[in-house]
Amino acid sequence: STRTSFKAVLLATHLKVLSTVTSEPAFHTGVLYSARPEEPGAERVYGMYLNTLPFAHDRGARTWSELVRQVFDREAEVYSHRRYPLPAVQRLAGGRRLFDIMYRYQDFHQVDTGTVDVRAGAGDSSNEFTMSIANVPGRLVLRAVSTGLNRANAERLADMYRAVLEAMAADPDGDVNAPLLSATELTQVLEDWNDTEVEWG
Template structure:
């Protein structure tokens, strides 16, 4: 309880709530105080977990977190931490859990140094809100995203890959393990002078390019929007925005060139990343702007071995049919079953593994090759490519002659201001 009380005192975001109707615009309000009694009880075979899942937060009343401790034995207990996603993103969530445990041990052991607040540099979540409002007002970021959306097609999940019979909100998760590839992928990042994020994002874009016939498309990229201010990394909050990441398939000939292309594109868009997605969507007009997003997460600097890589439960429904996120030594695909069935999600997951294996094995290998799971190539070339037809096949000259006989006066070809009919072109 002491640790929890200290957390609420230190962090404004834990004392915030949302008022959507009272004022002239929706506001996130910081309350002077907030109380959070910690529940301590015996382990209950999932009863607490189910209770947390089915008990909604009142978003008008802080704090939007709940803490339960389940006693499992004389020396063992389990922390059940529940939060409303609008106040915390992944970095803040993991950092907060780590700080909570450090404070708990400090108060338990009487370690004054462990519970002494660290200097925050004066940064606040309000600084991020101000930066977002500045981005909206300036106009430069709006023009940038209008150009990106206008020049690149929206990437959609393949039609017919879902299962309409499943209940709405049914999601499937497919982790792809990278432990055996990590060292070589990091070596590729180092030699190309890019981040590991660029390598994994490049793999994602390569897989997505195999699911569409568009060569210039955009897909969602979750960006960190923290202000570049001292101590901002220690300010908890929702510092995220998802933006359309533009990609031109086929430009890079090698994997090394591909990750460089991706890194340069991210560098270009980075100054514009705070222009909010809802505004980009409104500027684009009707139609879905994003079906798929990629979210690079690396929380090792804040939680070490404290938090299980895949142990948390995400019950946050979203409108995205396909979500791709890095989690420790995994890439995790989360697919909405009505848009992407488990069988098709597994096919996509297999493509990620093949692409990453190719990148790790030979960074200078051909990045334009198509990498399909076992049996897929045979399906495309043979099973789905049957040549049976009731009309006998003909050669192009024969087919053209027949067409010219049928419609001799129809326009056959146009170049600039010049047009020829079928009869003229045949002559």
């Protein structure tokens, strides 16, 4: 046990997959946060109060446990800034776009699922990101824009998420740098991702 959270495990999985398909030593992904005020009565105010922030990742971890702990600790640091607007962050970064892929963690533990169909409302609405990953009850959902990936390579990416979760569960002290795809499969994914003519079915 890493004494962290389920969110940290899923976010670590996401970051491991991204680190497999990029050669960058460090990178950002977007993470969606609830920015609802923590004031009495705030739960009665309409609106989603959502904010996406850049989440930095580097390749410092050696084991799955170290990766999850690293992500958990970094997420705790970012959480205190969850209401800081993304446009302001981008201005501080010189106006450049910091990420094209976002992750959204949904936790419905306080929802009366007998009254509310959380599966019907789960998933992603249209946004400006090339790809988004969201956990919904019992599964991860991967969505890519039409210029992102073809279906076969999106399924390869989905298999990578599954492989990471299985490896974490099988041996938390296992090598976080073990390959997830063969060199040929990885090349296919990367070539597809850079092909702007691909249509997402």
